Amino acid sequence: MRQPSSEFSEYLTEHQHIEQLAEEVVATVRAGDWSQCGRAWARFVELLESHLTTEEYEVFPQCNNSALVDRLISDHELFRRRLEQTMRAIHEKAATEDEILSLVILIREHGELEDELLYPTMP
Numbered sequence: 326m327r328q329p330s331s332e333f334s335e336y337l338t339e340h341q342h343i344e345q346l347a348e349e350v351v352a353t354v355r356a357g358d359w360s361q362c363g364r365a366w367a368r369f370v371e372l373l374e375s376h377l378t379t380e381e382y383e384v385f386p387q388c389n390n391s392a393l394v395d396r397l398i399s400d401h402e403l404f405r406r407r408l409e410q411t412m413r414a415i416h417e418k419a420a421t422e423d424e425i426l427s428l429v430i431l432i433r434e435h436g437e438l439e440d441e442l443l444y445p446t447m448p
């Protein structure tokens with residue numbers, strides 16, 4: 326597979342970092358440690374939000390596969406809805422491991438799709 330240029334390789338590194346932060350959130354929920362969970366969640370959301378926004382403004386406009394971009398944008402919208410729901414659940418100390426794991430899986434699959442189909446085609 327062709328590697329993306331260095332301008333875009335940072336996004337692939339961010340995919341790994343987002344996943345690590347998500348795993349930390351899962352671990353705090355598993356431990357029932359809601360104060361650590363709130364902190365881990367804040368770190369995760371901060372990086373994810375900035376990643377999504379930067380892709381939308383800096384990366385997607387340079388991609389000429391409009392069907393792929395439409396799919397990726399609709400994933401981003403789904404993530405934002407899920408982030409809202411999960412944030413409320415964490416605030417109410419009612420978040421479940423399954424809820425967060427299912428979000429982690431969606432984000433992982435989205436990142437893999439970008440790693441395979443988006444970034445290798447970038448100029």
Ligand SMILES: [Fe+2]
Pocket residue numbers: 377380397401435439
């Ligand atoms: Fe994305």
Ligand SMILES: [Fe+2]
Pocket residue numbers: 336340376380436439
């Ligand atoms: Fe991404």
